Amino acid sequence: MWILFIAALCCLYLYTWVRLYPGKFPVYPGVIPLLGNVSILSGGSEIITxxxxxxxxxxxxxxxxxxxxxxxxxxxxxxxxxxxxxxxxxxxxxxxxxxxxxxxxxxxxxxxxxxxxxxxxxxxxxxxxxxxxxxxxxxxxxxxxxxxxxxxxxxDQNEFNKKCLTAFRGVFNALAKRGMNPLLHFECFYNISNTKKEELQHVKITHELTNIVLRRKRESQDKxxxxxxxxxxxxxxxxxxxxxxxxxxxxxxxxxxxxxxxxxxxxxxxxxxxxxxxxxxxxxxxxxxxxxxxxxxxxxxxxxxxxxxxxxxxxxxxxxxxxxxxxxxxxxxxxxxxxxxxxxxxxxxxxxxxxxxxxxxxxxxxxxxxxxxxxxxxxxxxxxxxxxxxxxxxxxxxxxxxxxxxxxxxxxxxxxxxxxxxxxxxxxxxxxxxxxxxxxxxxxxxxxx
Missing domain, CATH: 1.10.630.10 (Cytochrome P450)
Structure with a gap:
């Protein structure tokens, strides 16, 4: 049931987006209401870059x-x-x-x-x-x-640097989770999700690194x-x-x-x-x-x-x-x-x-x-x-x-x-x-x- 509910929300999300922003997406022949062009995914279509x-x-x-x-x-x-x-x-x-x-x-x-x-x-x-x-x-x-x-x-801050690298990886993981979940594209859903909490925890550490770099640079410039x-x-x-x-x-x-x-x-x-x-x-x-x-x-x-x-x-x-x-x-x-x-x-x-x-x-x-x-x-x-x-x-x-x-x-x-x-x-x-x-x-x- 939950899978069907989430799938319905995703379809509604896509349909609403296209209706609100007409002309923002290319239209391919054979569009189906709500489902769009999802039917072509069952064929053998090939994308060449x-x-x-x-x-x-x-x-x-x-x-x-x-x-x-x-x-x-x-x-x-x-x-x-x-x-x-x-x-x-x-x-x-x-x-x-x-x-x-x-x-x-x-x-x-x-x-x-x-x-x-x-x-x-x-x-x-x-x-x-x-x-x-x-x-x-x-x-x-x-x-x-x-x-x-x-x-x-x-x-001179070996352990903190390792912590920062873990945080950078954590941010990328959180952003990837959001990108793959259509519901989390909505700020209202994302802001109450655990993924948002994870992102903020990791971002805080990466920004702490930036603050250390700027502070040390200013101190060295003063000298x-x-x-x-x-x-x-x-x-x-x-x-x-x-x-x-x-x-x-x-x-x-x-x-x-x-x-x-x-x-x-x-x-x-x-x-x-x-x-x-x-x-x-x-x-x-x-x-x-x-x-x-x-x-x-x-x-x-x-x-x-x-x-x-x-x-x-x-x-x-x-x-x-x-x-x-x-x-x-x-x-x-x-x-x-x-x-x-x-x-x-x-x-x-x-x-x-x-x-x-x-x-x-x-x-x-x-x-x-x-x-x-x-x-x-x-x-x-x-x-x-x-x-x-x-x-x-x-x-x-x-x-x-x-x-x-x-x-x-x-x-x-x-x-x-x-x-x-x-x-x-x-x-x-x-x-x-x-x-x-x-x-x-x-x-x-x-x-x-």
């Missing part, structure tokens, strides 16, 4: 889905990730210079020192049974992002008042604090929280998938190790900015990992003007889901699209540039893509120089919580070289 169509939408439309913004508002607020276009434009102008190459080159020393810390932490699991490497990589990436973009050292640089190319948080006349206190918190979240989730997720794939494809892992030997020889020295362009095969491996296993599998846009696709027109006012995963698994990649083939990046002249969407497309793409690649390259050198990796990628199961995560963690086995 075209890279050029994805590019067309992301390049012309910048408004995020209202539902996504509503769901994430308590967690992230109006930062770059989900903020309205008017806010995004102003904040992006301020933030763009913070990822200038001059600033990024200054992070190399931190990338090296943090990678060495990671290698030491992983040593506890070397030569033992398989373990979830992502736990170590997440914490290290969180601390690295805070050390670089924020200029704040959080390595260094006489050493201010006049250059416009300054790290992320320095730039924002100096623009306090343009940003409210809440704006500052929202952008800091967004940068911490996107910074550590994207890099740690990609590195975890990459090591799991290398552990499955030993021949590719060996090619990475050979390249490291060619660049560094027997030396254990740090990676320099001049070394990064020479690590061509490792870059190909990272790009192929992001193509095969994107951390962010989709994004959303509100169509603000009619968009011509190859075989259809998206009308103004519609909501569009853009399948980044679909674009990067599209047949245009060739018959080996589902295979891990880094060599496909040797000659990109035959590749459709719109088919690689790991960092998005258009003006609202990822602002930290160069930062992420630099950080991951340095980490890969230190990890593969110290360990041989074993894993079974084909046994991994994925769950989506807005971002893709393995159901059972990123299980690998490490062996000292």
């Amino acid at each position: 075209d890279p050029d169509d994805c590019y067309a939408v992301l390049s012309s439309c910048m408004h995020r889905s209202g539902a996504a913004k509503k769901f994430a508002k308590t967690f992230i607020g109006n930062g770059l990730l989900f903020g309205p276009v008017s806010v995004w434009k102003e904040h992006r102008k301020l933030i763009n210079p913070t990822f200038n190459q001059q600033v990024l080159d200054g992070f190399i020393e931190t990338f090296n020192s943090q990678s060495r810390r990671l290698v030491q932490e992983l040593q506890e699991s070397a030569g033992k049974d398989s373990f979830n490497q992502h736990v170590c990589l997440e914490k290290n990436a969180l601390e690295t992002v805070c050390l670089t973009t924020a200029g704040v050292d959080l390595t 260094e008042q006489n050493n201010k640089s006049d250059t416009k190319f300054k790290p992320f948080l320095d730039r924002l604090l100096e623009s306090s006349d343009k940003l409210s206190t809440q704006d500052l918190k929202d952008e800091t929280n967004s940068m911490i979240l996107t910074g550590f989730e994207s890099t740690s997720g990609t590195l975890s998938y990459c090591l799991l794939l290398l552990g499955t494809h030993n021949n590719i892992q060996e090619k990475c190790y050979q390249e490291i030997n060619e660049v560094f020889g027997d030396s254990d020295r740090d990676v320099t900015k001049d070394d990064l362009p020479r690590l061509k095969y490792i870059e190909m491996v990272l790009k192929e990992t992001m193509r095969l296993c994107p951390v962010v599998p989709y994004t959303t846009r509100v169509i603000t003007e009619d968009v011509q696709l190859k075989n259809a027109v998206l009308r103004k006012g519609h909501l569009c889901f853009v399948g980044l995963y679909g674009a990067m698994h599209h047949p245009t990649w060739g018959p080996d699209v589902e295979q891990f083939v880094p060599e496909r990046w040797l000659d990109t002249s035959g590749l459709n540039p719109n088919a690689f969407a790991a960092f998005g497309h258009g003006r609202r793409n990822c602002v930290g893509k160069v930062y992420a690649m630099m950080m991951m390259k340095v980490s890969m050198v230190h990890i593969l120089r110290a360990y041989r990796v074993s894993g079974e990628y084909n046994r991994m199961r994925i769950k989506n919580m807005g971002i893709n995560k393995p159901v059972d963690g990123h299980q690998i086995t490490l062996y000292n070289r």
Whole structure:
């Protein structure tokens, strides 16, 4: 009875939404009152995501889905990730210079020192049974992002950092539960649900992290008042604090929280998938190790900015990992003007889901699209540039893509120089919580070289 009752409410919810907002949803022939087009789900319909169509939408439309913004508002607020276009434009102008190459080159020393810390932490699991490497990589990436973009050292609060990572995962779980339950889309139902309580408990901890970062940064600035640089190319948080006349206190918190979240989730997720794939494809892992030997020889020295362009095969491996296993599998846009696709027109006012995963698994990649083939990046002249969407497309793409690649390259050198990796990628199961995560963690086995 309860199942029938909930199903009826869901149908009523969908019917009411369409009646209240006519024209907001595309109409497909064969619509049935109340049930809509649910009948087509019983057939063999196929959905294909075209890279050029994805590019067309992301390049012309910048408004995020209202539902996504509503769901994430308590967690992230109006930062770059989900903020309205008017806010995004102003904040992006301020933030763009913070990822200038001059600033990024200054992070190399931190990338090296943090990678060495990671290698030491992983040593506890070397030569033992398989373990979830992502736990170590997440914490290290969180601390690295805070050390670089924020200029704040959080390595002295190890247990709190672990607590924060648990809280971040808890928020994603809560938001995923809400997204999958139509009843919880209504604020009246969500506000009295246990899922809402869970979200607020976890969000409180993540925001506490942001408050600690801001407080420590202000304290360090007070001590260094006489050493201010006049250059416009300054790290992320320095730039924002100096623009306090343009940003409210809440704006500052929202952008800091967004940068911490996107910074550590994207890099740690990609590195975890990459090591799991290398552990499955030993021949590719060996090619990475050979390249490291060619660049560094027997030396254990740090990676320099001049070394990064020479690590061509490792870059190909990272790009192929992001193509095969994107951390962010989709994004959303509100169509603000009619968009011509190859075989259809998206009308103004519609909501569009853009399948980044679909674009990067599209047949245009060739018959080996589902295979891990880094060599496909040797000659990109035959590749459709719109088919690689790991960092998005258009003006609202990822602002930290160069930062992420630099950080991951340095980490890969230190990890593969110290360990041989074993894993079974084909046994991994994925769950989506807005971002893709393995159901059972990123299980690998490490062996000292």
